[in-house]
Amino acid sequence: MSEYERKIPVVALRGMAVLPGMLIHFDINRPKSIEAVESAMDNNQMVLLLTQRDPDVEEPEQKDLYEIGTLAQIKQLIKLPGDILRVLVSGTERAKLESLEPDSTYLVGEIQLLEDKTKIQLSPLEQEAMLRGLKDIFELYSIENTRIGKEVVKQILNAKELQEMIDLIGINIPLSVEGKQILIEAVNLVDRYEKLMVMISEEIEILRIKKDLQAKVKEKVDKNQKDYILREQLKVIREELGESNTVSDAENFMAAVEKLKAKKEVKEKIINEINRYKNMPGNSSESAVVRGYIETLLALPWDKTSKDNLDINHGEKILNEDHYGLEKVKERILEFLSVRSLTKKGDSPILCLVGPPGTGKTSIARSVAKALNKEYVRISLGGVRDEAEIRGHRRTYVGALPGRIVSGLKSAGVKNPLYLLDEIDKVSSDYKGDTSSALLEVLDGEQNNKFVDHYVEIPVDLSEILFIATANTVQTIPRPLLDRMELIEVTSYTENEKLHIAKEHLIRKVMEKNGLKEKQLTISDHALKGIISGYTKEAGVRNLERKLSEICRKAAKELVSKKKVQVKITEKNLVKYLGKEKYTHQMANEKNEIGIVRGLAWTSFGGDTLQIEVNVMPGKGKFELTGQLGDVMKESAKAGISYIRSVSEQYGIEVEYFEKHDIHIHIPEGAVPKDGPSAGITMATAMMSAVLKRPVRADIAMTGEITLRGRVLPIGGLKEKILAAKAAKIKLVLVPEQNKKDVEEISSEILDGIAIQYVDTMEEVLSFSLVPEEK
Structure with missing residues (x-):
């Protein structure tokens, strides 16, 4: 390798290196570098370009520069503002810096050219x-x-x-x-x-x-980036339309949690769900599910309550204004108010109002809510057969929702509303679960302070809710569920009560509904009594309200078409508005007859009289029952005939009589199903009358069950039965001795004009009912 030495200006480069053969321009602003370039221009335009080891050094020495650099020829110089010099150079060959001159105003180096001979x-x-x-x-x-x-x-x-x-x-x-x-x-x-x-x-x-890393990241980021871009575009569009919503849903949820009245555990659960929601893509199906769950949790009144009105006088006034009668129910509600005002506690009884349809069970619950100043929530349980309706669906299912109990709290907005569980006797069960069993926890005061809904998953306090249930009968309510409720019987209305209800409530209500003013329609008391007795046959007042509405509609037609000022309804023109009477009460028989006895029955629509007929004819001892009787009545008839045969000697009946005669028991209205444990003594009396050929008093009616030994057992629905007897103009009613306490609770208005005779044995029944033999 041939080498030669020479002295040449040196330019120190910061953050760059120039290779031989490279044509490049760069800017210099350090005085020493500018002076070195100008010196080179005065000579042979050659400079040595060396890269600094540390680009931050302002005054580089030999130790701060790499030893080997590139010898370059300056091609062009351009002066820029701010004492900056732009230099265009062309790298020629490699050179080694041997040493720098110590006292020079710019860098001058002694170099050695390097030549490759390989x-x-x-x-x-x-x-x-x-x-x-x-x-x-x-x-x-x-x-x-x-x-x-x-x-x-x-x-x-x-x-x-x-x-x-x-x-x-x-x-x-x-x-x-x-x-x-x-x-x-x-x-x-x-x-x-x-x-x-x-x-x-x-x-x-x-x-x-x-590239691999970018592909993996891109795969993960692309969807989020797309969502982000779309959201940003949506935000811009909304801003342009003036619908800007700068606060995100998650931030709104967090703000709502801060305001929420709830325990620390509940808030922590909601915050965890919000954090999950933040990290989810906005358009994913799971995001929508979590969002709905958070909104449900935030909407529940965890610790929010309303203040009850505990003024007994106010409560009594509201109940009396809205309802006539129902003394037991009103008394129980006022007792509850009295206890609440003394204890100041939220524990509430679970009342169950049991009675026929149309007797005001549902409406009295609304009046109680009004009297207590509570939020009112009605949950209809008729036909509900899915346990999830009560406990909610699990969130793993698509379209999951909270149960009716929690949804009711959500709509009420407070944790202490009044819940009306309507038609609790009509819940059922199937393969989806037992609804009545799900209600056990809801109605148990010891458990419902931590009721767990499958959807909400956080225990909800139901202990401050006032539950009122309604049912037509307790027979179909499961025993464990019935045990959790306090039963209050809502009995049938008397004709007098119906008259008061119509005058004080129904007429005003139906006139408002049909657009009639107070003076445009008048209905006389006799006309009302005629409607009650001749056009309705029910325990409640629903049909009565329908008939009054029918009169209002026809009166409205007359007021509009015939330009009348007022329409008067009297007993005489009642047929014009309602047609002929639909119902006539089966009155007491005019004369005493053999084998015909008047019984008393209870139906879901109130009480009714039931005429039982027995015929005896020569035959071979056949015993026949007709009139579409149920199993209970068939058994009562068989018990009655067994009793009669056991005492036949006492009443002078021949021993072979029952082998030579056929007995046929019939209850008219054969198409109507009949069953129940209250016709035993009636059928036994009718059979004894037919066998002995002794007539039965026409003005007597009876109710009670019979045993093989002739004992008379108690029955239910006594008030309705006595009402039916009174409507049929019966003078004497035979009632089981054990029902004496029930008769004492019946108002004197119902008992007025009718005699009650208590019986304990079949012998007593026969002594009162059979007409004595003439001597």
């Missing part, structure tokens, strides 16, 4: 092999790094010599400053080739790893 030592085959190897690896690199222009790639791949290709690659690929310095210091061609091959191989691996 190229001459390489055979043409070796050079071709190295050229092809470099070309192949560069092709791979150009595939991975698409930022290198096609023209540059083409120029590099068309290079015919190894050194030319090495220089072109070093100049055009984006290497770091350190990488370029390595190539500058590799004077030996073979050494430079090897280092460049290693660099390109490493770059290829780096690019491949980067």
Whole structure:
């Protein structure tokens, strides 16, 4: 290698390196560098370009510079504002800095030119092999790094010599400053080739790893990015439309949690769900489910209560204004108010109002809510057979919802409303669960302070709810459920009570509904009594309200079409508005008859009289029952005939009488199903009358069950039965001795004009009912 020494201006480069063969421009602003360039322009325009080891050093010394740099020729100088000089240089060859002159105003170095002689030592085959190897690896690199222009790639791949290709690659690929310095210091061609091959191989691996990572990240980010972009676009659209909502749903939820009256555990659960919601894609199905769940939790009144009105006088006034009669119910509600005012506690009884339809069970619950100033929630349980209706659906199911109990709290907005569980006797069960069993926890005062709804999953306090249930009968209510409730019987209304209800409540209500003013329609008391007795047959007042509505509609037609000022309804013109009477009471028989006895029955619509007929004829001892009787009545008839046969000697009946005669028991209205434990003594009396040929008193009616030994057992529905007897103009009613306590609770208004006779044995029944034999 031939070497020579010379002195030349040196320019220190910060953050860049210039390779031989590179044409590049850069800016300089340090005075020493500017002076070095100007000095070079005055001589042969040659400078030595050395890279600084640390770009932050302002006044570099020899130790701060790499030893080997590039000798370059200055091609152009441009002065820029701010004492900046833009220099265009062309790298020519490598040079080594031997030393710097110590006292110079700019950097002047003593250099040694470096020449590579290994190229001459390489055979043409070796050079071709190295050229092809470099070309192949560069092709791979150009595939991975698409930022290198096609023209540059083409120029590099068309290079015919190894050194030319090495220089072109070093100049055009984006290497770091350190990488370029390595190539500058590799004077030996073979050494430079090897280092460049290693660099390109490493770059290829780096690019491949980067591409794999980017693909994985892109796969995860793309959807979120798309959602984000769409949301941002939606936000801009809303802003343009003036519908901007800058606060996110999650932030709204967090603000709502802060205001929520609830325990710490409840708030923590809601916050956890909100954090889950934040991290979900906005348009995912799970996001919608979680959002609905959070909204439900926030809408529940965890610790929010309303203040009850505990004024007894106010409560009594409201109940009396809204309802006539129902003394027991009113008394029980006022007792509850009195206890609440003394204890100040939220424990509430569970009342169950039992009675026929139309007797005001549902409406009195609304009046109680009004009297107590409570929120009113009505839950109809008729026909509910899915346990999820009470306990809610599990959130794993699509379309899951909370149960009716929790939904009621949500709509009430407070944790102490009044709940009306309507038609509790009509809940049923199937393969989806037992609804009545689900109600056990709801109505148990010891358990319902931590009621768990499958949807909400957080225990909900139901202990401060005032539950009032309604039922038509207790027979179909499961015993465990019945045990949790306090029964209050709502009995049938008397005709007098119906008259008061019509005058004080119904007429005003139906007139308002049909647009009539007070003076446009008048209904006389006699007309009302006629409607009650001749056009309705019920325990409650629903049909009475319908008939009054019918009169109002026809009166409205007359007022409009005939320009009348007032319509008067009297007993005489009642047929004009309602047609002929639909119901006539089966009155007491006019004369005493053999084998015909009047019994008393209870139906879901109130009481009714039941005439039982018995005929005896010669035969072979057959015993026949007709009139569509149920099993209980058939058994009562068989018990009655057994009793009669057991006492036949006492009443002078021949022993062979029952083997030679057929007995036929019939209850008229054969198409109507009849069953119940209250016709035993009636059928036994009718059979004894027919056998003895002794008539039964026409003005008597009876109710009671019979045993084989002739004892009379108690029955239910006594008030309704006595009402039916009174309507039929019966004078004497035989009642089981054990029902004496029930008769004492019946008002004197009902008992007025009717005699009650208590009986304990069948012998007593026969003594009162059979007409004495003439002597």
